[in-house]
Each structure stands twice: as C-alpha cells, then as structure tokens.
Amino acid sequence: MLKKLHHLYAQSLLSSTTPDFRKYEHYYWFYSDTESDWLGIPKNELAHKELTILKTLYHLYDPSSRTTLQQSWYDFLFSNGELPYQTSNEPIRLIHFKMKKMDWEKEDVESALKNFFIANIFIVWVDELEGVILEKLGEHSSTKSNLSSLLSNLESDLFIRMSIYVGKPHEVDATLPNHFLQERKWFKEGLHALPSERIFNFEKVFPFILVEQMSHELKQHLLANFSLFNEDRELLKTIRIFIECSFNVSLTAKKMYIHRNTLQYRIERFTEKTGINLKDYHQVSTVYFACLLFSQDD
Known part of the structure; x- marks a missing residue:
C-alpha cells in the first residue's frame, strides 16, 4: 500500500x-x-x-x-544516531507501551507516568500511541505488581487503556538500539498472540515464538498427539487458561465465567482421556505448546 x-x-x-x-x-x-x-x-x-x-x-x-533530547533518543534508537548523553554504569530497563486510540492528551499521560515512577525515567514517543520508558534500575525500580496498578489507575482515572512490555536490564551503550528493536518486535508478537493481556515480557512471549518456528513435521506430531483438542475446543480453552493462570482454580473459573465444579470436571475429564498429569512439569509444558498450536486457528 x-x-x-x-x-x-x-x-x-x-x-x-x-x-x-x-x-x-x-x-x-x-x-x-x-x-x-x-x-x-x-x-x-x-x-x-x-x-x-x-x-x-x-x-x-x-x-x-519532539523536544531536542527526545529527538536525540529517537535518532539513537531508530536510525543510528549518536548516544544522547554519557551516563554512569547504571543499567536501564526499557518499558515499551502502546495505547488504544481514545480521548486523552499526551501531556496527561507523561505526567501520570512520571508521578508513578519513583526512579528517574525518560519517555520517548514513537508515534501518537506508542512509546518507550527508559527507567534507571535501582532499589526503587517498579515491580510487576506496581505496573499492574499503574495500568489500572490509568484506565480508571484517565480512561487510558495501555499495554506494556517490560524489557531486561541493559547498559546504555551502542548495543541498546538492537535490544530496543528486538524487544519492540517481541512486544508486537505478544499483542498479536494475547490481545487481552496487559503486561508482557520475554518469558510470556517466548512460547508463542517457539511454536511459530516449529518445523512442519514437529507441528504435525504435536497435533496428532492431542487430537482431543481438535474435537473439543472448549476443553482446549479451559486447559490453556488453567495453565496460564498458574493452575489457580478460582482465577481460571472467574476468567471463563464458569463454576469451580465445572472447571474441575473438565480437568478430570482431560486427565482421564489423556493420562497426563498436569502437575508434572514436562507433561504440562508439552500440553501448553499443543494448546498454543491449536489456538492459532482460533
């Protein structure tokens, strides 16, 4: 186009x-x-x-x-520009964010983010809906629980629906743009695979990347071993959400809008038909990859 x-x-x-x-x-x-x-x-x-x-x-x-400094950071991250400033050996973390198109002002978003983070941050806007937060790491670094609260507050106070990808610690050097672009790519993978999720990281996105890159032969073996999922899509959804909820029965039932007893019945039926123990790490890992593979068609 x-x-x-x-x-x-x-x-x-x-x-x-x-x-x-x-x-x-x-x-x-x-x-x-x-x-x-x-x-x-x-x-x-x-x-x-x-x-x-x-x-x-x-x-x-x-x-x-953009301001001059924002432009310098954008050029550094996107187009081989020079490092905006020399810093100490303090590592930083990139927190990528993307928002829904809603009625809000960029200044309000920046103010809310800066008030939330205790540590020093710098915000670089990629476009009107996307950007990245450069957070200096230290004893006041944000946690997943903190970030979850931030997203909830943004939605309740400013009606801003935001999703984020929390990157790994990186040194501020010539390799940072490569890390930035790679994490940005993984963020997009996560948004595509789990559109309802709000917080992403490499560990959450990696299984989807792995399934995408499986050989055709391996995919066929996995599909054949779990043909049950092809016959019962509701059971597929149940087992996948159960695993993603860390085997929490109450949370899974709440997410699926079903009674705990209904959930327990489905789990027992899955175990009876497959002989798989969902408490065994190796077995549950294989089941989850099968769930992701079957879910690609949904």
Whole structure:
C-alpha cells in the first residue's frame, strides 16, 4: 500500500530502511507494522484532511513533535544516531507501551507516568500511541505488581487503556538500539498472540515464538498427539487458561465465567482421556505448546 501511495505524491520518498530523519525535517514519514518500507511525503504536499486519514492508517513520524533530547533518543534508537548523553554504569530497563486510540492528551499521560515512577525515567514517543520508558534500575525500580496498578489507575482515572512490555536490564551503550528493536518486535508478537493481556515480557512471549518456528513435521506430531483438542475446543480453552493462570482454580473459573465444579470436571475429564498429569512439569509444558498450536486457528 505504501508503494501505491508513493506513486500518488510526486516528491515522496520510499525507503526500505529507516531513513536518516535529520536530513528530511520537512517530511512526514509513515510506516506500518505489516510493511517494511518507510514513506516520506513533503509536508507542503499534504492537506490537513489527507494527513488525518494517513495517520489513522499508518504510524506517523514527525520530528517537530519532539523536544531536542527526545529527538536525540529517537535518532539513537531508530536510525543510528549518536548516544544522547554519557551516563554512569547504571543499567536501564526499557518499558515499551502502546495505547488504544481514545480521548486523552499526551501531556496527561507523561505526567501520570512520571508521578508513578519513583526512579528517574525518560519517555520517548514513537508515534501518537506508542512509546518507550527508559527507567534507571535501582532499589526503587517498579515491580510487576506496581505496573499492574499503574495500568489500572490509568484506565480508571484517565480512561487510558495501555499495554506494556517490560524489557531486561541493559547498559546504555551502542548495543541498546538492537535490544530496543528486538524487544519492540517481541512486544508486537505478544499483542498479536494475547490481545487481552496487559503486561508482557520475554518469558510470556517466548512460547508463542517457539511454536511459530516449529518445523512442519514437529507441528504435525504435536497435533496428532492431542487430537482431543481438535474435537473439543472448549476443553482446549479451559486447559490453556488453567495453565496460564498458574493452575489457580478460582482465577481460571472467574476468567471463563464458569463454576469451580465445572472447571474441575473438565480437568478430570482431560486427565482421564489423556493420562497426563498436569502437575508434572514436562507433561504440562508439552500440553501448553499443543494448546498454543491449536489456538492459532482460533
């Protein structure tokens, strides 16, 4: 689609790699999650209505919407720019975030985030709905419980629905952009595989990546060994959620809107038909991969 748009705007630029934005300050740059190209259109070629439409279809990169320091960080993370500043040996953690399109102001989001984090943070916006928080790690670093509270407060107080990916600790050096782009990719994988989830990390996303990369032969063996799931999709959903809820019966029943006794009956039926003990690590790991594989069709 971007290639077709390229032909509509005479002075537009199409790039298969991330452009050096510093050379094109008078361009709007568009990209999508499904295409590898970037499309740059001179600002004077776009009417306000056209810009509004394109912003609903694609992510917009506009250098003029960022402060100098934010722009420096964006260039560093996305387009081989120089490290914005020298720091001590303190590692940082990248917390990627994405929000639903709702009625809110960017300043309110930034204020809420900065008030929540005790440690120093810096926010880099990728576009109008996505960004990354650079959090210095230390004794006041946020925990999963803290972050869960943050997301709940944002939704109840500001009506902002946000999902986040919590990255690993990294040094602030020349390797950071690679870590940033990799974590950003895993975040997208997680959002696609678990759209109802709010907090992601590598451990949560990895099983889905592994299933995606399985050989065809291995997938067929796994499907054949758990054909029961193909016959009973409700049982598939039950076992998957039960495992994802860490075998918590009450939480699983609540998520599925069923009675505890109904859940217990389904689990016992699964054990009777397969002979699998869901308390055994090796068996339950295999079952979960089978659940993910069968769920790809849902």
